Amino acid sequence: xxxxxMVVEDNVSIAKIWSLKLQKEGFEVALAKxxxxxxxxxxxxxxxxxxxxxxxxxxxxVEVFQTLRQNIDYTSIPVVFLSSSVKDRDEIQKLLDxxxxxxxxxxxxxxxxxxxxxxxxxxxxxx
Amino acid sequence: MEYEQENATISLNQPVFFRKSFHNLRNxxxxxxxxxxxxxxxxxxxLSEDHREWVVDMKQNCEHLLTIINTLSELSxxxxxxxxxxxxxxxxxxxxSDIGKNSEALALSREIGIKLLxxxxxxxxxxxxxxxxxxxxxxxxxxxxxxxxxxxxEISLTSAGxxxxxxxxxTGPGFDEDKLPQVLEGYFQGEERPDGRKGxxxxxxxxxxxxxxxxxxxxxxxxxxxGSRFTMTLKI
Numbered sequence: 447x448x449x450x451x452m453v454v455e456d457n458v459s460i461a462k463i464w465s466l467k468l469q470k471e472g473f474e475v476a477l478a479k480x481x482x483x484x485x486x487x488x489x490x491x492x493x494x495x496x497x498x499x500x501x502x503x504x505x506x507x508v509e510v511f512q513t514l515r516q517n518i519d520y521t522s523i524p525v526v527f528l529s530s531s532v533k534d535r536d537e538i539q540k541l542l543d544x545x546x547x548x549x550x551x552x553x554x555x556x557x558x559x560x561x562x563x564x565x566x567x568x569x570x571x572x573x
Numbered sequence: 574m575e576y577e578q579e580n581a582t583i584s585l586n587q588p589v590f591f592r593k594s595f596h597n598l599r600n601x602x603x604x605x606x607x608x609x610x611x612x613x614x615x616x617x618x619x620l621s622e623d624h625r626e627w628v629v630d631m632k633q634n635c636e637h638l639l640t641i642i643n644t645l646s647e648l649s650x651x652x653x654x655x656x657x658x659x660x661x662x663x664x665x666x667x668x669x670s671d672i673g674k675n676s677e678a679l680a681l682s683r684e685i686g687i688k689l690l691x692x693x694x695x696x697x698x699x700x701x702x703x704x705x706x707x708x709x710x711x712x713x714x715x716x717x718x719x720x721x722x723x724x725x726x727e728i729s730l731t732s733a734g735x736x737x738x739x740x741x742x743x744t745g746p747g748f749d750e751d752k753l754p755q756v757l758e759g760y761f762q763g764e765e766r767p768d769g770r771k772g773x774x775x776x777x778x779x780x781x782x783x784x785x786x787x788x789x790x791x792x793x794x795x796x797x798x799x800g801s802r803f804t805m806t807l808k809i
Contacts, residue, residue, distance in 0.1 A: 457600055457604070459604040459607075459608075460600070460603060460604055460607065463604065463607035463608060463611060464607075466611060466616055467611060467614070467616065470614075470616055501596060529596075530596045530599040530600050530603055531592060531595070531596045531599075536659065552599070552600075552603045553599050553602065553603050553606070553639045553643065556606070556607070556610040557607060557610050557611055557614065557616075558610065558614055
């Protein structure tokens, strides 16, 4: 079974950009526009990694992450936060202390950078 | 400045309002930058030489606009004063050493040498470490990016009375004397950098605002063709 990346992103265009690049690199992609969709979808099939936007409708990305962390079946899923907002050092450190694998500012990274980061997380020995 | 929207008064100096507005301004640019990156990666098929050049130009302009938005966003946070929460005692000499180390890769890539000149001991400064770092980084990165290959950048720290002075001196193109007020106001866009990109000029304004926030000022001395020295003074 191929590696499944879940993209939690309410902006359709941004979700499409990440998906196109991920699929081109051989990943399978599951999309969720809200936290609820993410939590429902995780029950169907556990992703190998979640790309989580922070500002999404309903529960925000951090709340979805905390909900996932409360279920022992999902604590091992690596979560990468993405945001169009600028976060300061302390805010980023808080997310990492909570167990997030990375925080990436959307405006700074390209789809190619994202793939590098995902590969680093999924196969650290090869990175 | 205030205006009414859906029966709610929104004050334009509210950090939350700014945070959301800047987020909304960035998102469409993230999309444009994303698609241009995909095109350059060949995701939509091969591009002709002309098309590639145009897309590179689009991507660079988009990144420039994102830089302007990020800088304005940063200025709004500095002006709003929400940074006071993280005030701590900072060893400025150690802080400058860290900033210098973090810029080594950028300097090396442009064959620029960085020299640090510090006194043996300096009184600690009560400040927001991230904010002062940002102020100095702006000056240092400008100095590196505008200096020609083989140039030198000097960071020095001095203490006089109740003020600390952090100077960043470069061997870049310098400014005409009559342009110096515009430089400090953030209105001046200098000539193209050696890497072919243009700055926004707003980074200098951020450094100035940070210095003013700590009871100091930003000063510039410059000789065209020889280089510039920017000095941030901060009240201890």
